Amino acid sequence: ATCPAGHTANLGQVKADGARTAQFKRVCTDCLLRGRCTTSKTGRTLNVHPQHELLTAARHQAATDPVWQDEYRRWRPPVERAIAWLVAKGNRRVPYRGILANNIWLHHRAAVLNLRRLINLGLTRTNNTWHLAPATA
Template sequence: MVTIRPDHDLMSQARQAAGTPDWQATYRRRRPPVERAVAWLVGHGNRRLRYRGTIKNNAWLHTRAAAFNLRALINLGLTHNGTTWQIGAAA
């Protein structure tokens, strides 16, 4: 028996788009930062979930992701001048 899913046409279009050079170039540009983020989370003891239930684990993962994003912003030069936050600007 063959079952065709409701999103079959959309998936087919996405697969065709993934074969184009533009899509592949964008993917190559975006993939390394995502892989680094996952590697950082896993490397800092975040391979296993800490709690039972999705609500607590969702909050825990969002906290970890926020920590990663804050670290990335600081590496980009995030500064505070007393009133506002700036990236790459002198304080």
Template structure:
């Protein structure tokens, strides 16, 4: 099963949940921000989860602490790639999140042309459907869960019917059909 959504759903926790259920995430990955504009991102560092190490683009390897912290420190002082890596006087520090490896794999998978084709084909419709659902109704109109639940179901049914009519839903010999 595929789960489609934008980057708001591509958190490490969500990817871990989907992975545990064996569902394929078709989610736009969170963008990586380099420490220096135009410089190296976290994916330019080589992470070895088995050995518990992180290797910088210059080839320097450091261990990852139990909290996911890596400090390259004084080794950055004479590094020829420093300008593209960090502006910190004490050298580059990296923090790996709990689901770092899963997010890294997801970013790599998102570069696959098949992934991008599926995402481009379906994502606009998902976002458009959410926009239709919330247009003029950013807040629920009633007090109480039951009334708002009924309202939401009716609104979704109406939007689905409108969409089907736009796709060419007709009645032919007493049977519904999409032309």
């Protein structure tokens, strides 16, 4: 691994999760770029994700592949909109303590948002049967 000043450090042993760490302890002490590089007293530490190569390839594909970019442009707006609906009106944080209560709350919130969306699209009930209004052009 190489720091912004051009110093190199070896990646350490592979950890249990597959991550590796490069430590620039000694070279940081006299480095002129230390203030811009790290605030740590012991020097810069670089953590390398276990899936580093896969993530790098995915970033490269996202930056260069026109098919990927078209798909991203197609699906990002509805996903962002759904997230905005989910966190609207003070729902950015979970309201309860404990995983089970918050899991139930989240599922109910999503169900209500889905039902609201379906009603806005024309969901009606006649003769004990639910119908979605036909799409108009």
